[in-house]
Amino acid sequence: MSVVELPFEEVAERGTSEPALIVDVDGFEGPLDLLLELARRQKVDLARISILALAEQYIVFIEEARRLRLELAADYLVMAAWLAYLKSRLLLPEKPKGDEPSASDLASALTLRLQRLEAIRAAARRLSDLDQLGRDVFARGAPEPMSVVARPTWDATLYDLLDAYARQRQKAANARVTLRKRFVWSLVEAREALERLVGSAQDWTALDEYLIAYVAAPGMQATVRASALSATLEMVREGVLDLRQDGAFAPLWIRRRAGLGQSDSGEGGVA
Amino acid sequence: MSANVERFDRHDEAAEAFVQALRIAEALLFASREPVSEAAIAERLPKGAEVAAVLDRLQHLYAGRGVNLRRVAQGWMFRTASDLSYLLARELAEPKKLSRAALETLAIIAYHQPVTRAEIEDIRGVATSRGTLDLLLETGWVRLRGRRRTPGRPVTYGTTPAFLAHFGLEGIDDLPGLDELKGAGFFEGRLPSGFSVPVPSDAPGLRDDEDPLEEDLFFLREPDVDEPLTDSDQ
Amino acid sequence: MSANVERFDRHDEAAEAFVQALRIAEALLFASREPVSEAAIAERLPKGAEVAAVLDRLQHLYAGRGVNLRRVAQGWMFRTASDLSYLLARELAEPKKLSRAALETLAIIAYHQPVTRAEIEDIRGVATSRGTLDLLLETGWVRLRGRRRTPGRPVTYGTTPAFLAHFGLEGIDDLPGLDELKGAGFFEGRLPSGFSVPVPSDAPGLRDDEDPLEEDLFFLREPDVDEPLTDSDQ
Numbered sequence: 001m002s003v004v005e006l007p008f009e010e011v012a013e014r015g016t017s018e019p020a021l022i023v024d025v026d027g028f029e030g031p032l033d034l035l036l037e038l039a040r041r042q043k044v045d046l047a048r049i050s051i052l053a054l055a056e057q058y059i060v061f062i063e064e065a066r067r068l069r070l071e072l073a074a075d076y077l078v079m080a081a082w083l084a085y086l087k088s089r090l091l092l093p094e095k096p097k098g099d100e101p102s103a104s105d106l107a108s109a110l111t112l113r114l115q116r117l118e119a120i121r122a123a124a125r126r127l128s129d130l131d132q133l134g135r136d137v138f139a140r141g142a143p144e145p146m147s148v149v150a151r152p153t154w155d156a157t158l159y160d161l162l163d164a165y166a167r168q169r170q171k172a173a174n175a176r177v178t179l180r181k182r183f184v185w186s187l188v189e190a191r192e193a194l195e196r197l198v199g200s201a202q203d204w205t206a207l208d209e210y211l212i213a214y215v216a217a218p219g220m221q222a223t224v225r226a227s228a229l230s231a232t233l234e235m236v237r238e239g240v241l242d243l244r245q246d247g248a249f250a251p252l253w254i255r256r257r258a259g260l261g262q263s264d265s266g267e268g269g270v271a
Numbered sequence: 272m273s274a275n276v277e278r279f280d281r282h283d284e285a286a287e288a289f290v291q292a293l294r295i296a297e298a299l300l301f302a303s304r305e306p307v308s309e310a311a312i313a314e315r316l317p318k319g320a321e322v323a324a325v326l327d328r329l330q331h332l333y334a335g336r337g338v339n340l341r342r343v344a345q346g347w348m349f350r351t352a353s354d355l356s357y358l359l360a361r362e363l364a365e366p367k368k369l370s371r372a373a374l375e376t377l378a379i380i381a382y383h384q385p386v387t388r389a390e391i392e393d394i395r396g397v398a399t400s401r402g403t404l405d406l407l408l409e410t411g412w413v414r415l416r417g418r419r420r421t422p423g424r425p426v427t428y429g430t431t432p433a434f435l436a437h438f439g440l441e442g443i444d445d446l447p448g449l450d451e452l453k454g455a456g457f458f459e460g461r462l463p464s465g466f467s468v469p470v471p472s473d474a475p476g477l478r479d480d481e482d483p484l485e486e487d488l489f490f491l492r493e494p495d496v497d498e499p500l501t502d503s504d505q
Numbered sequence: 506m507s508a509n510v511e512r513f514d515r516h517d518e519a520a521e522a523f524v525q526a527l528r529i530a531e532a533l534l535f536a537s538r539e540p541v542s543e544a545a546i547a548e549r550l551p552k553g554a555e556v557a558a559v560l561d562r563l564q565h566l567y568a569g570r571g572v573n574l575r576r577v578a579q580g581w582m583f584r585t586a587s588d589l590s591y592l593l594a595r596e597l598a599e600p601k602k603l604s605r606a607a608l609e610t611l612a613i614i615a616y617h618q619p620v621t622r623a624e625i626e627d628i629r630g631v632a633t634s635r636g637t638l639d640l641l642l643e644t645g646w647v648r649l650r651g652r653r654r655t656p657g658r659p660v661t662y663g664t665t666p667a668f669l670a671h672f673g674l675e676g677i678d679d680l681p682g683l684d685e686l687k688g689a690g691f692f693e694g695r696l697p698s699g700f701s702v703p704v705p706s707d708a709p710g711l712r713d714d715e716d717p718l719e720e721d722l723f724f725l726r727e728p729d730v731d732e733p734l735t736d737s738d739q
Contacts (some may be wrong), residue, residue, distance in 0.1 A: 029371075029372060029395065029397050030395065030396045030397025030398075031396060031397075032395065032396025032397065033395075033396065033397065035396075075396075075397065075398075113394075113396065116394055116457065117394060117395065117396065119452055119457050120375065120378055120379055120382065120394055120395075121375065121378075122448065123378045123381075123382055123446070123447070123448050123452065124371075124374045124375045124377070124378035126447040126448050127374070127377070127378050127381065127438060127446070127447060128369075128374055129447075130438045130439060130440075130447065131353040131356070131438075131439050132437055132438060132439075133350065133436060133437045133438075133439065134363075134364065134365050134367075134437070135356075135360065135364050135365075136353055136356040136360065137350040137351050137352070137353050137356065137439065138350060138351045138359055138363050138532070138535070138536035139304040139305075139348060139349070139350055139536070140301060140302070140303070140304045140349060140535060140536070140583075141304075141363070141535065141536045141537040141538040141539075142537065142538050142539065142582065142583075143302060143303055143304040144301075144302040144584070144585055144593055145302075145593070146302075146593050146594065146595045147593060147594050147595070153598045153599065153600050153601065154600075154601055154602075154603055154644045154646075155600045155601065155602055155603070156602070156603045156608055156611070156671075156672075157672075158672045158673060158674070160603075160608055161608060161611065161612050161615065161672060162612070162680075162681065162686060162689070162691050163691060164605065164608040164609045164611075164612045165609070165612030165613065165615070165616060165686075165691075166686050166691035166692050167609075167691075168609045168612070168613075168628070168629055168630075169628070169692075169700075169702070170692055170693070170694075170696065171630075172628060172629065172630050173696055173697050173700050174697075293571070294569075294570055294571035294586065294589060295571060295589060295592060296571070297570055297571030297572055298571030298572055298585045298586060298589040298592055298593075299571075299592055301535075301571065301572040301583060301585065302585055302592075302593055315592055335524075335528075336527075336528055336531060337527065337528030337529060337530070337531030337532035337533075337535070338531055338532055338535045349535065351532040351535060351536050352528065352532060355528065355529060355532045358529055358532070358533070358549055359532060359533065359536055363536055363537070
């Protein structure tokens with residue numbers, strides 16, 4: 001499609017992305033636009049415009065363009081053909097023909113279309129004349145964005161709560177029961193027992209006999225013996241006890257060291 | 272005597288609360304570059320503060336200033352006074368201008384919405400290039416609304432709140448010259464495609480003659496049904 | 506607030522020029538993306554307007570407002586008043602589940618209140634991390650009640666009205682007792698004899714064995730008594 005320079009050229013405004021097939025001859029956007037421009041030249045109100053005259057002008061314009069061998073979009077030619085038809089209908093006496101619209105109906109429909117186009121053009125101009133944001137008026141240049149703060153909302157049901165409570169109380173209660181089984185006789189316990197023991201034993205006493213008498217559960221003999229021996233050795237080192245064994249694997253004898261009181265005044269002296 | 276004092280104190284407190292409400296609304300509106308809805312402002316105001324009174328007062332306070340409070344698109348926003356355009360445009364204006372075709376199409380969409388492409392073309396008397404509608408959709412001022420319940424189920428176009436904000440309109444009823452157009456019978460016409468509804472509407476809901484857009488949102492645009500002009504035209 | 510326009514009849518023109526300068530500076534500062542230098546403002550002002558006076562006046566005008574004019578490194582800019590910055594933070598509720606440990610601790614506090622940390626640990630059989638108690642305090646369901654009148658004066662914990670509200674309890678004695686818990690199947694199998702569930706009390710007053718918390722509320726949390734002794738203690 002060639003872009004044609006004709007005398008009444010307007011500034012052609014086309015969006016860059018618009019395909020060239022949109023006819024832009026002389027800056028007109030389509031036949032209706034051209035018709036409107038021609039109508040304006042009649043310098044009368046569109047409502048009182050002579051469609052006949054307008055059709056003639058249009059046809060002349062198109063013929064001129066074709067004489068210049070300008071390529072015109074089909075739209076323009078279709079409009080020219082239709083206007084030629086309308087012109088003949090307007091010139092010839094009207095024959096009533098069923099429900100086909102009369103020539104004057106067609107003419108007024110065209111007038112209406114031109115009025116609409118003109119009206120929307122005026123509206124577009126007024127719209128464009130409004131203060132536009134970023135063109136005439138400006139919004140805050142450095143808006144302060146909302147920051148999103150995550151606030152945890154804690155969720156728990158009464159069921160969760162009761163379940164957690166019952167579960168751990170039950171667990172703890174069971175754990176406490178098993179604790180009482182006392183698998184291990186600690187050194188501290190052994191020492192306390194021995195202190196009680198030697199407190200009453202002034203003469204040599206067989207440790208094992210005491211221990212067996214002391215410990216009820218047979219399963220605990222090993223731990224009792226080990227802890228007792230350790231505690232005994234510790235007390236011997238401190239000079240509280242004497243310890244004697246007559247042979248390997250023979251019974252262990254313990255005796256409160258002479259010169260010590262019955263109470264805990266163990267530091268009293270070493271014999 | 273003491274009653275008087277108390278009343279005075281109460282009055283003082285009310286005045287203070289109002290000033291604080293003003294400050295809050297001011298801060299919220301200043302912070303945003305988009306219109307802020309009255310509801311959003313009301314939500315942040317101290318209890319008992321009347322948002323309408325606060326906004327009214329703020330608008331008044333800023334009336335003669337370099338920055339004005341305007342009601343747009345069902346919300347409020349601060350914007351520079353229009354008489355200062357000549358100063359600010361130099362530095363701040365984005366050199367983006369709509370082509371005449373785009374502006375006309377936008378106007379048709381604004382005044383005739385919901386409107387189909389065929390109806391736009393009928394008014395302009397020329398095919399609308401894909402680029403023009405794409406450009407308008409890209410500005411964020413135009414949106415796809417739904418599909419007209421007519422053969423071919425063409426997509427209907429309408430404007431967005433961003434359109435109102437851009438042109439400083441409170442609502443679509445504020446479009447300039449709307450009354451004149453109504454008076455001139457612009458919306459009642461006998462256009463073949465039938466503009467049956469007398470006034471434009473950008474309401475979020477669909478009209479009776481509109482269906483929602485399909486679920487297959489892969490096609491955000493109207494399919495290219497009417498592209499055939501290309502070759503035959505040469 | 507509205508007294509931004511001062512009129513001096515003698516210097517009507519000068520006053521008007523000053524107001525216009527204020528408006529221009531205001532609009533420039535409002536619409537600019539970055540802080541505006543004094544020089545850039547001065548350039549836009551009407552001839553004869555003193556930029557320093559204009560900015561000083563503007564700063565003054567906005568001093569008590571929701572938006573303040575601030576001097577920053579590169580120039581001047583409007584910022585939300587710092588006491589209103591909370592407006593610009595949108596709180597997003599993020600539902601979170603309490604950890605098992607937290608839930609257990611909360612349950613013990615609920616049933617055994619007033620209860621110390623050592624007692625909680627005794628019941629649970631494991632040490633309670635500081636984090637767990639902090640978290641519970643943060644939920645607003647647990648509060649510090651007072652100090653137990655025992656060596657070390659440990660803090661006692663209890664529940665709050667918010668706790669009742671969240672769990673839909675009318676009062677703390679709505680918490681089911683042992684029989685109800687058994688009946689509802691929370692306890693299974695045999696329980697040691699003498700096993701009991703206490704009757705909790707969240708009464709606001711202190712118990713006989715509780716002292717009030719210290720006045721020095723800087724320590725809202727129980728101090729870390731079980732940390733290694735410092736030098737001064739030697």
